[in-house]
Amino acid sequence: WNYATSYNVYLLAALETALGTDFGLSDMPGFSETGYFCIYMTGPLWRTFNYADSGDGAPHASQMFWLARRFDKPVYAWYQRHMASRHTHPLDLLWFDSRSKSPSEEDLSLDRWFHNVNVVFLRSRWEDERAIFIGFKGGDNKANHSHLDLGSFVLDADGHRWAVDLGADDYNIPGYFGRQRWSYYRLRTEGHNTITLNGENQDPHAEAPIVDFKSTPDLASAAADLSAAYGDLAEKVLRTVSLVERRYVLIRDVIKAREPVEVAWNMHTLASVKVEGSKAMLSQNGATLLLEVIEPKDAIVESHEVSIPPPQRPIKGIRKITVRPPSRVESVEILIRLTPLDK
Known part of the structure; x- marks a missing residue:
């Protein structure tokens, strides 16, 4: 999930900043919901359900900030604010979303x-x-x-x-x-x-x-x-x-x-x-x-x-x-x- 969504967002963000549009690519069905998978697959210990060739560490996903802003999903920002508090990536600063609603506040x-x-x-x-x-x-x-x-x-x-x-x-x-x-x-x-x-x-x-x-x-x-x-x-x-x-x-x-x-x-x-x-x-x-x-x-x-x-x-x-x-x-x-x- 992290590998695929990060490169998707790199492309979309580059198109927006360079050309002013992503040509509707971010409107692909289901893409606005993808951040929920990251939240749900991460357990209370911030360890994931690491099936297949995955590791069990919660992914550091700067794209969650971008997705939060693009799709008005403060709960995505809640996730990445926690991850960025452990280790900050430059893209966390570029895409930072100051809003934050926890899953319980969002009534997920x-x-x-x-x-x-x-x-x-x-x-x-x-x-x-x-x-x-x-x-x-x-x-x-x-x-x-x-x-x-x-x-x-x-x-x-x-x-x-x-x-x-x-x-x-x-x-x-x-x-x-x-x-x-x-x-x-x-x-x-x-x-x-x-x-x-x-x-x-x-x-x-x-x-x-x-x-x-x-x-x-x-x-x-x-x-x-x-x-x-x-x-x-x-x-x-x-x-x-x-x-x-x-x-x-x-x-x-x-x-x-x-x-x-x-x-x-x-x-x-x-x-x-x-x-x-x-x-x-x-x-x-x-x-x-x-x-x-x-x-x-x-x-x-x-x-x-x-x-x-x-x-x-x-x-x-x-x-x-x-x-x-x-x-x-x-x-x-x-x-x-x-x-x-x-x-």
Whole structure:
């Protein structure tokens, strides 16, 4: 987003200052709304939902000032005023907009579905670093820089990121943008917070639409149809992520396979993990998150530290939680509850 919009605005601003017009290019459908994606994808810790080859740092986006002025969107200026307070770029000075309205002052919805990319963001509150934040994606495995990560998510709560996306690997390792791309852990399905069947990758050509979205005071949810990602192995894979009462998260996976398969539910975390039966207690710097397997009753919960071989960049301090039915299944529903435990 940052790369594309910044160069768009460089062009538009240059046309305006040199020729007095951008020839209507800034009126292209949707362009006035693009700044909302930047705001929604950034969680309460000023970390983004960094799917695909993205980093998780909130982007320094001087173009948000330009967009705020061009489209009368003070909330865009609110975002960039915060970023400029950390580090100022010359374009922040050139395009500075002194107006500033926070998302809560603008009465922005807590939840939003970005239809064209099939990505959803849910949160419990604006402007509170202890808020719950979920980034969840369907999407398109064919998109540039994509990973095989349909159905993946990140989760922030109580001032910590609990479910992490590992982001990109080194672009210079052999075949990163070629035939070896899907052999690297960070890009494989097993390296994301989603479902694997028989330990295999998702279909690199698959798309996963968001098929349901709700946003009410007590329930925010989104469902992604992941069936095409597992087409050779499953007739139906549907994942629904819900923020219930703005207090806890439910993740429901409904899987109907073509024949018995090994199913694994995966989540990567920086937290320490203590597994007790169908529960796992995650801890970070005094904060705690409880993971509970509601269905299936006989699920096996495991946790291990992730280690990958060179030439991939080392992964340090990441643990992977896996929930599995005890044997191969043809049909299963997995229901996981994630609850921040306030002190």
